Amino acid sequence: MNTAVPLRERVLSAAAASPSMTRREGRRLGALLLVLSAAIAAALFVVAGGPSGARDDALALRLAVVRGWAVAAGAFAYLVLGRGRSTVVRQPQLLTAATWASPVVMLLWVVRFDGGGASLADSAAGMALGVAVAVTPLASFLIVRRGAEPRYPRVLGGAAGAMCGAWAQGIVLLWHPFTSVVYAVVAHVMPLVVLAAMGRVAGGRMLAAAGALARGDDSSRKFRRNLDPVSTWSNWKDIES
């Protein structure tokens, strides 16, 4: 095909003129940002008072709550990050279900324990800590996967936000293992909801490999109509077979 010759040159020269990150460089950047996120989380934990800031020192209770939640957060991370042998993300329904299940599971898990109640100020501080700790890993995820998701980046962004929030909750649980329903809702559930919403908005802006369909904008749906007119099915016998 003659027209393919100049196109080939155009594509290859354009690719050469704008170098992109290789997989190894991407992994290196991801590891660096992961370490940075962990360091910031540890620093925030210390600034917030660390374990000594807690009003009870029931270490066994803290470890029991954190250990169980870490299993749930790990499973959630596998759902969000694991793609198997595929470059496109998991089914959006699965990601959405996991995103909105995480606050519910969090609430049900925390209120199982008898850790007592907390003041509104403590609850608000717990919420702020949970959001603050999760922001860096969420930003890291968005940077590493920026412009690389052809499908449902908003859904993926929301799931990533909830996932980062879930891991941050480990810090919050270690900090103050209060387990009253009010505290659990304010300090544990609200951050997950906020981070999922933040991730959804940021994901739509940053993760999309290309455009409207990837972002999943409702406004794009009307453009899908009449988009794929399969027009060359002239051989109806072949189709029928």
Next chain:
Amino acid sequence: MRLQDSERAALNAAMDRYADGNDKAFGEVYDLLAPRLLGYFGRQTGDSALAEDLAQQTLLQMHAARRNYATGSDVLPWAFAIARNVLIDARRRTRKEFLAIAPDDEDADGGDRRVDRSSNPEASAISRQMAEVMHEKMLQLPDGQRAAFDLVRGEGLSVAETAEVLGTTRIAVKLRVHRVYEALRSVLR
């Protein structure tokens, strides 16, 4: 135009090498993938120049996102997922009503044309008329059904791959394709 298994394996291997930093492998990726993308965009837009632009955008998106290419994964579902987005973006940007290739457009690129119309004028006319009717019917179908049918029948993607591209389940893809078949059969009756 469909890729043979060996070509698909070569495409996947080339993309793997390219994602690992072997820049020369992008030429192989281009050679194996570009004809399919040009065919896909050609069918969708009926404009070969626009098809080239969109194929270029798709390949450059893949180049920009190569760090996220999963080791050993299949390139085609990923590439067509990007291609579909590029197409929608273009449509959105220009607000241009893409014209479907008319069934009797002999210059159109990328379609399956297996009916020999030259031998019998009557058969040719019937075939053309039937194609027009089916073309109209296809345009009336929901986008999801058309897209599933196009990817399975036009691009030769498997049901699982089509489900990946469209972000749905295999059962949904089978159902959509089946509904297109049913719709076309109803025209033929």
